């Protein structure tokens with residue numbers, strides 16, 4: 001599935017991310033700055049924070065209490081559209097997903 005990452009300055013990167021990995025993994029190691037993912041995907045660092053435009057929110061997995069709590073620790077402002085990208089598992093249904101990267105992660 002193709003995921004589009006929009007940097008804080010508006011640069012677009014489209015990545016074909018393998019099913020079963022995460023939106024975070026699709027950015028880390030593919031030259032996209034803006035996702036740090038210090039904890040390696042365990043919902044323990046909040047440095048994989050992304051904003052998901054409202055029109056895409058319905059295709060996302062539900063937020064767990066752990067993710068909700070960790071989103072209180074983001075460096076950039078938390079918004080209604082905030083998610084931790086390591087908690088967004090890639091499925092066929094996420095094809096075409098757009099995520100916006102915050103200005104800062106740490």
Ligand code: FES
Nearest residue numbers: 041043046048086
């Ligand atoms: Fe640490 Fe997502 S990578 S919370």
